[in-house]
Amino acid sequence: MRNYMRNTLTIFAASLLLGWFSNGSYATTYEANQKVAESLNSKAQQSDLAYKIAESLTVEIGPRLAGSAEDLLAVDWATAKLQSLGFDKVYKEPVVVPVWQRGSASARVVAPYPQPLVLTALGGSVATPEKGLTANIVRFDNLNALKHANKKNVEGKIVFIDQKTERFKTGAGYGKTVGARVNGAVEAAKLGAVAIVIRSIGTDSDRMPHTGMMRYDDDVTKIPAAALSAPDADQLTAMLARSQDVSIQLTLTPKDLGTMTTYNVIGEFTGATKPDEIVLLGAHLDSWDEGTGAIDDASGVAIVTAAAKLIGELPERPARTIRVVLFAAEEIGMIGGKAYVEQHKAELSKHYIAAESDFGAGPIYRADLRVAPAVFSQAQQLLAPLAHADVEQGDNNARGGSEVSLLPAHGVPVASLRQDGRDYFDYHHTPNDTLDKIDPAALAQNVAVYAQFAYLMAQSSLELRPIK
Amino acid sequence: MRNYMRNTLTIFAASLLLGWFSNGSYATTYEANQKVAESLNSKAQQSDLAYKIAESLTVEIGPRLAGSAEDLLAVDWATAKLQSLGFDKVYKEPVVVPVWQRGSASARVVAPYPQPLVLTALGGSVATPEKGLTANIVRFDNLNALKHANKKNVEGKIVFIDQKTERFKTGAGYGKTVGARVNGAVEAAKLGAVAIVIRSIGTDSDRMPHTGMMRYDDDVTKIPAAALSAPDADQLTAMLARSQDVSIQLTLTPKDLGTMTTYNVIGEFTGATKPDEIVLLGAHLDSWDEGTGAIDDASGVAIVTAAAKLIGELPERPARTIRVVLFAAEEIGMIGGKAYVEQHKAELSKHYIAAESDFGAGPIYRADLRVAPAVFSQAQQLLAPLAHADVEQGDNNARGGSEVSLLPAHGVPVASLRQDGRDYFDYHHTPNDTLDKIDPAALAQNVAVYAQFAYLMAQSSLELRPIK
Numbered sequence: 055m056r057n058y059m060r061n062t063l064t065i066f067a068a069s070l071l072l073g074w075f076s077n078g079s080y081a082t083t084y085e086a087n088q089k090v091a092e093s094l095n096s097k098a099q100q101s102d103l104a105y106k107i108a109e110s111l112t113v114e115i116g117p118r119l120a121g122s123a124e125d126l127l128a129v130d131w132a133t134a135k136l137q138s139l140g141f142d143k144v145y146k147e148p149v150v151v152p153v154w155q156r157g158s159a160s161a162r163v164v165a166p167y168p169q170p171l172v173l174t175a176l177g178g179s180v181a182t183p184e185k186g187l188t189a190n191i192v193r194f195d196n197l198n199a200l201k202h203a204n205k206k207n208v209e210g211k212i213v214f215i216d217q218k219t220e221r222f223k224t225g226a227g228y229g230k231t232v233g234a235r236v237n238g239a240v241e242a243a244k245l246g247a248v249a250i251v252i253r254s255i256g257t258d259s260d261r262m263p264h265t266g267m268m269r270y271d272d273d274v275t276k277i278p279a280a281a282l283s284a285p286d287a288d289q290l291t292a293m294l295a296r297s298q299d300v301s302i303q304l305t306l307t308p309k310d311l312g313t314m315t316t317y318n319v320i321g322e323f324t325g326a327t328k329p330d331e332i333v334l335l336g337a338h339l340d341s342w343d344e345g346t347g348a349i350d351d352a353s354g355v356a357i358v359t360a361a362a363k364l365i366g367e368l369p370e371r372p373a374r375t376i377r378v379v380l381f382a383a384e385e386i387g388m389i390g391g392k393a394y395v396e397q398h399k400a401e402l403s404k405h406y407i408a409a410e411s412d413f414g415a416g417p418i419y420r421a422d423l424r425v426a427p428a429v430f431s432q433a434q435q436l437l438a439p440l441a442h443a444d445v446e447q448g449d450n451n452a453r454g455g456s457e458v459s460l461l462p463a464h465g466v467p468v469a470s471l472r473q474d475g476r477d478y479f480d481y482h483h484t485p486n487d488t489l490d491k492i493d494p495a496a497l498a499q500n501v502a503v504y505a506q507f508a509y510l511m512a513q514s515s516l517e518l519r520p521i522k
Numbered sequence: 523m524r525n526y527m528r529n530t531l532t533i534f535a536a537s538l539l540l541g542w543f544s545n546g547s548y549a550t551t552y553e554a555n556q557k558v559a560e561s562l563n564s565k566a567q568q569s570d571l572a573y574k575i576a577e578s579l580t581v582e583i584g585p586r587l588a589g590s591a592e593d594l595l596a597v598d599w600a601t602a603k604l605q606s607l608g609f610d611k612v613y614k615e616p617v618v619v620p621v622w623q624r625g626s627a628s629a630r631v632v633a634p635y636p637q638p639l640v641l642t643a644l645g646g647s648v649a650t651p652e653k654g655l656t657a658n659i660v661r662f663d664n665l666n667a668l669k670h671a672n673k674k675n676v677e678g679k680i681v682f683i684d685q686k687t688e689r690f691k692t693g694a695g696y697g698k699t700v701g702a703r704v705n706g707a708v709e710a711a712k713l714g715a716v717a718i719v720i721r722s723i724g725t726d727s728d729r730m731p732h733t734g735m736m737r738y739d740d741d742v743t744k745i746p747a748a749a750l751s752a753p754d755a756d757q758l759t760a761m762l763a764r765s766q767d768v769s770i771q772l773t774l775t776p777k778d779l780g781t782m783t784t785y786n787v788i789g790e791f792t793g794a795t796k797p798d799e800i801v802l803l804g805a806h807l808d809s810w811d812e813g814t815g816a817i818d819d820a821s822g823v824a825i826v827t828a829a830a831k832l833i834g835e836l837p838e839r840p841a842r843t844i845r846v847v848l849f850a851a852e853e854i855g856m857i858g859g860k861a862y863v864e865q866h867k868a869e870l871s872k873h874y875i876a877a878e879s880d881f882g883a884g885p886i887y888r889a890d891l892r893v894a895p896a897v898f899s900q901a902q903q904l905l906a907p908l909a910h911a912d913v914e915q916g917d918n919n920a921r922g923g924s925e926v927s928l929l930p931a932h933g934v935p936v937a938s939l940r941q942d943g944r945d946y947f948d949y950h951h952t953p954n955d956t957l958d959k960i961d962p963a964a965l966a967q968n969v970a971v972y973a974q975f976a977y978l979m980a981q982s983s984l985e986l987r988p989i990k
Contacts, residue, residue, distance in 0.1 A: 113760040116637030124637070169584035169592070169814070172953060260728060261813065261953040285956035289814070292581040292957075345729070346637070346757070485640060485729040488753035489760075 084436075087513045091439035091506040094364055098502035099443070104360035105494045107135065108353055108415075112346040112489045119343040120383035121153035121314045128339050129317045132355070132380050136321035139363045141378070143324065146317035149382040149393040153314050154178055156265075156343055157307030159280055161251070164188055164301045167293055171286045172261050173251060174344065175306045176235060176268040176279040177386055182249065186305035187212075187278075189248050193294055197234040200241050209246030212302060213238065216287050221257040225413065225475035228482075231255050232266070239279040240271045249278045249304055253287035258480035261285045265342055266483045267386055278306045316340075316382045318390045321359070323366040325375040325512065332377045332401070333512045335362060335504060336391075336410035336458050338384035345487030349478065353492055353500070354411035355380055361504035365512070372512035374406055381457045384412070385483075391457025395464065402464045407511045407518060409469040410458035411500065414482075415492040416474035418503045422448035425467045425518040433518065436510050443502040448472065450522055467518040469511075471503055552904075555981045559907035559974040562832055566970035567911070571831060573962045575603065575824035576883075580814040580957045587811040588851035589621035589782045596807050597785045600823070600848050604789035607831045609846070611792065614785035617850040617861040621782050622646055624733075624811055625775030627748055629719070632656055632769045635761055639754045640729050641719060642812065643774045644703060644736040644747040645854055650717065654773030655680075655746075657716050661762055665702040668709050677714030680770060681706065684755050689725040693881065693943035696950075699723050700734070707747040708739045717746045717772055721755035726948040729753045733810055734951045735854055746774045784808075784850045786858045789827070791834040793843040793980065800845045800869070801979045802934075803830060803972060804859075804878035804926050806852030813955030817946065821960055821968070822879035823848055829972035833980070840980035842874055849925045852880065853951075859925025863932065870932045875979050875986060877937040878926035879968065882950075883960040884942035886971045890916035893935045893986040901986065904978050911970040916940065918990055935986040937979075939971055 111131060118128040129146060136144040154177065161171040189212045194200040196217040200208075215234040220227035234252045242250040254264035263281040270276045282290070293300045319339060325331060337354030341347020362378045365371075382390030395402070407425070421440055425433050430450045437447070453459045454468030462468055481487045579599060586596040597614060604612040622645065629639040657680045662668040664685040668676075683702040688695035702720045710718040722732035731749040738744045750758070761768045787807060793799060805822030809815020830846045833839075850858030863870070875893070889908055893901050898918045905915070921927045922936030930936055949955045 109760065113757060113764070114635050116635065116757075167582050167584065259956075259958045260730070261956055262728070262730065285814075285954075285958050288958055289581060289584075289956070292577065296581070346753075486753075488727075488729055488757070490727045490753050490756055 087510055088439050090368065091510055092442055094505040094509055095439065095442040095502045098364055098505050099498050101360065101498060101501065102494060103363060104356040104497045104501045105492065107356035107359055108348060108492055108497065109489055110135065111352040111355060112348045116346045117343045118339065118341050118347060120316060120340040120386045121151045125316050125340055129319055132319040132339055136319065136359065139359065140366060141321035141323060143322040146319045147393065147397055148315050149318055149390045150313050150315055151383045151386065151389050153311040155309045155311060157181065157309060159306050161302055161304045163293065164303050165299065166297045171282060171302065172263060173280045173282045173286065174263040174265050175308050176281055177265055178268050179279040179306060179308050180276045181308050182278045182304055182306045186303050187248055188301060188303040190299055190301045191290060193291065197238060197241060200238065203245055205245045208242065211247055212304065213242035213247040213250040214290055215252045216291055217253060219255050219257050219479060221476060223474050223476050225478055227257060228255060228479055235266050235281065236268055239268055239277055240274050243275045243277045247277060251280050251282050254281045254283055256284065256479050256482060256484065259284045260486065262484045262486055264483040265344060278304065280304065280306060318382050318394055319380040321362065321378045323362055323371060323376045325373050326371040327373045329375050330404050331374040332405045333374050333508050334377050334379060334405055334408035335508055336379045336381060336408065338390065338412060338456060339380040340383050340385055342385055342483050344485040346489065348487050348489045349414035349481055349491050350483065350487055351412050353415035353497060356497065357411045357500040357504055360501045361508055364505045365509050372509055374512040376508050376512055384456055388457055388460065391460050394457065395460050402461065402466055405461065405466040407467040407469060408454060408458045408461050409471055409507065410455040411504065412456040413473045413475050414478040415497045415500065416476065416478065417496045417499045418445050418471045418473050420446050420448040420472045422452035422470040422472060423450055424452040424454065424462055424521050425450065426520055427522050429516045429518060432516055436514055436516065437507065439506050439510065440503055443499055445503055462521055465519060465521060467521050469507060471507060555978055556907050558836065559978055560910055562973040562977055563907065563910040563970045566832055566973050567966050569828065569966060569969065570962060572824035572828035572965045572969045573960065575827055576816060576820040576960055576965065577957055578603065579820040579823060580816045584814045585811045586807065586809050586815060588784060588808040588854045589619045593784050593808055597787055600787040600807055604787065604827065607827065608834060609789035609791060611790040614787045615861065615865055616783050617786055617858045618781050619784050619851040619854065619857050621779040623777045623779060625649065625777060627774050629770055629772045631761065632771050633767065634765045639750060639770065640731060641748045641750045641754065642731040642733050643776050644749055645733055646736050647747040647774060647776050648744045649776050650746045650772055650774045654771050655716055656769055656771040658767055658769045659758060661759065665706060665709060668706065671713055673713045676710065679715055680772065681710035681715040681718040682758060683720045684759055685721060687723050687725050687947060689944060691942050691944050693946055695725060696723060696947055703734050703749065704736055707736055707745050708742050711743045711745045715745060719748050719750050722749045722751055724752065724947050724950060724952065727752045728954065730952045730954055732951040733812060746772065748772065748774060786850050786862055787848040789830065789846045791830055791839060791844045793841050794839040795841045797843050798872050799842040800873045801842050801976050802845050802847060802873055802876035803976055804847045804849060804876065804924070806858065806880060806924060807848040808851050808853055810853055810951050812953040814957065816955050816957045817882035817949055817959050818951065818955055819880050821883035821965060824965065825879045825968040825972055828969045829976055832969070832973045833977050840977055842980040844976050844980055852924055856925055856928065859928050862925065863928050870929070870934055873929065873934040875935040875937060876922060876926045876929050877939055877975065878923040879972065880924040881941045881943050882946040883965045883968065884944065884946065885964045885967045886913050886939045886941050888914045888916040888940045890920035890938040890940060891918055892920040892922065892930055892989050893918065894988055895990050897984045897986060900984055904982055904984065905975065907974050907978065908971055911967055911974070913971055930989055933987060933989060935989050937975060939975060
């Protein structure tokens with residue numbers, strides 16, 4: 055409520071300011087827009103549309119790994135869903151993706167304390183030999199320690215990186231540890247390791263490993279890579295405290311099956327007076343394969359789709375086009391996002407602003423922007439109604455999130471509508487990413503924020519470029 | 523603290539009372555015992571012995587399903603541990619157990635929304651045909667609804683019981699739902715079902731199924747039985763809301779491999795003046811196979827072992843023998859407990875009192891007894907020092923827990939030292955039953971309570987029989 059009152063005063067001040075330097079009709083339009091935003095907020099907070107969309111995607115399609123048969127079912131689902139919701143235009147654009155299948159993952163401690171371990175292959179990992187491989191493990195506190203290790207301590211061993219991911223509202227712990235997942239295999243292989251297992255990049259202590267993409271270098275041996283659950287990482291560390299000779303047997307059977315064409319799915323409500331100018335709302339349609347992709351990213355799909363739909367239900371279309379882009383293949387390297395940039399290069403100058411929802415279903419608490427510094431405070435004033443949904447104003451350093459983070463390099467203004475992600479990395483990329491992890495009320499709050507944001511931006515008369 | 527003060531007054535009143543109706547030396551002994559109990563409390567609360575024991579068992583042995591090779595390793599571990607802790611006597615007694623191996627469990631929705639399901643076989647389940655079985659599911663709210671179902675709605679189908687287990691401090695939710703696990707297969711088979719899948723008997727919403735024992739009737743067809751994780755049960759229910767024809771494919775490969783001899787492992791500190799009279803502290807050594815059996819029941823093993831050890835470290839042995847019994851094969855039907863009763867039948871009359879720790883590592887909040895009603899309040903007064911560990915006095919209706927619950931039928935007084943079990947059924951019988959779920963401080967509090975309880979009972983001059 056404190057934010058709400060502060061922002062109400064800001065609205066009032068902004069009205070005076072805008073009234074002073076622009077004409078009377080501008081001020082009238084400004085107030086009218088604010089009223090519409092307020093009505094979108096009320097409507098969104100009471101709507102279960104987003105929850106129904108998230109439920110539909112997770113129940114009717116479930117897991118939809120990019121490059122799988124289910125990925126194509128999800129494309130059909132998305133196309134039909136946007137059409138059934140009455141978007142003015144629905145279309146899809148091809149994206150070529152690698153086809154990687156997880157197969158099975160098993161591991162066990164061979165000595166000194168024989169017992170099974172719980173792990174999963176990292177996305178893109180090569181397989182072990184068919185009958186597995188067995189070697190002693192060598193533990194490192196983090197990726198940096200591995201980088202500085204002596205080759206003779208690593209050669210022929212299975213590298214084990216055991217860094218805990220800290221819990222933050224912003225999710226900032228992830229950025230500090232994910233390097234081990236992405237680059238660990240290359241660094242370990244450079245020192246002659248035969249495989250790598252990492253402590254899952256997650257904030258939970260569930261016996262459930264977190265998958266996620268890793269990469270290889272063409273000129274470094276490709277070694278199998280897997281993530282252990284947190285309790286399994288603890289278990290290995292406890293064993294190492296008792297004996298330096300801890301050997302494990304690891305069997306991974308992923309397959310690389312070439313490439314496949316999937317699609318970005320796009321739905322638009324066409325702008326009334328500036329139809330070629332675009333307010334882009336993004337999310338990604340693909341998911342990892344072990345959960346049902348509820349918080350990553352059925353929630354994002356649901357939030358941006360429902361927000362656009364609420365704007366589409368208004369008596370009049372706003373000035374600019376609202377474009378919902380459900381990106382393909384985010385998880386395996388933002389391939390859909392890169393394809394979008396390529397395919398829409400000529401049109402990127404007409405992208406007024408873009409935002410993406412890909413951080414679960416926690417409530418939005420803050421709105422960051424990346425716009426021309428000269429209009430930053432006016433843009434904030436325009437967005438003052440977000441306070442109705444308990445969103446505070448942020449800074450002008452937004453990255454834009456996932457695919458949309460590719461756009462500022464092309465001059466496109468972006469917003470980061472920042473969600474409370476305290477529990478996001480408990481479930482991220484695990485079998486536990488299921489519908490029950492979505493709080494319907496928080497999801498509705500997200501819709502309220504995206505709807506207001508998109509509407510106000512679609513109506514704005516500010517020139518947001520050149521961005522900072 | 524409120525309890526502590528109330529009980530301190532009770533101690534004072536009890537001292538006066540006992541001083542009044544007994545002789546002076548009794549009162550002196552009484553006060554001396556209370557002081558020793560107080561010192562045991564302080565020592566236990568500061569000791570990490572129990573945590574080290576739990577760590578040793580879960581790390582060095584890990585899962586130890588009754589009838590497995592690891593079960594025998596656990597017997598050797600327990601024998602060596604009790605010996606190394608200086609128990610006066612350590613011995614083991616044979617227990618014949620069935621050998622059941624889990625094998626693998628997989629399931630998927632075939633139609634209308636193809637996708638994998640996460641489940642695990644219930645303990646004792648028969649296998650499906652090698653290539654699995656496929657059938658429509660029929661959902662019931664609970665076991666009772668199944669019992670009253672019409673055969674024509676069940677025949678040829680896979681029964682799905684979807685009852686949620688509620689969370690209580692006492693764990694009382696479990697008793698209301700576990701019938702579906704134990705008796706569901708028999709009831710389903712009576713109506714012609716080809717298999718049964720139940721919502722896991724657990725309070726969590728993790729995508730992790732809870733195993734546990736089920737039973738068959740010799741005169742009813744044995745059908746495969748499995749538990750779905752909570753999110754998977756939700757998923758099936760959401761599908762059934764969209765279509766009555768939901769078919770799943772189920773493959774379970776457990777094996778029944780005859781019988782094996784394992785052991786109850788027993789350690790004693792011999793009583794100084796009444797060595798043939800026994801204060802029994804129980805826990806079970808076996809565990810389910812998917813976790814490392816930390817809260818079920820390495821914590822119990824650690825609590826009772828550490829409590830006895832603290833008493834063993836006193837300058838003088840108490841009057842009665844403290845007997846720690848680490849039971850075999852609790853999980854698969856209290857087989858070790860039944861064997862103990864059989865093997866010690868002649869000696870049961872010399873069991874002064876018994877208690878068992880088998881409800882995780884949450885703090886003890888209350889002490890219930892089952893003793894002669896005539897001495898109940900005096901027994902409570904004797905146990906007043908438990909208030910030092912924040913334990914309140916309970917009633918005279920204790921069951922005694924797990925194996926020890928078999929003893930009142932033979933006239934043996936028992937206590938239930940009741941733990942806060944609010945999160946116990948989040949992890950119970952899942953891969954998530956790992957060492958990180960044990961709070962070392964709460965574990966130490968348990969030791970403090972068991973040590974005081976055992977010491978005070980070993981010194982007591984009350985006649986606790988005949989029990990209520």
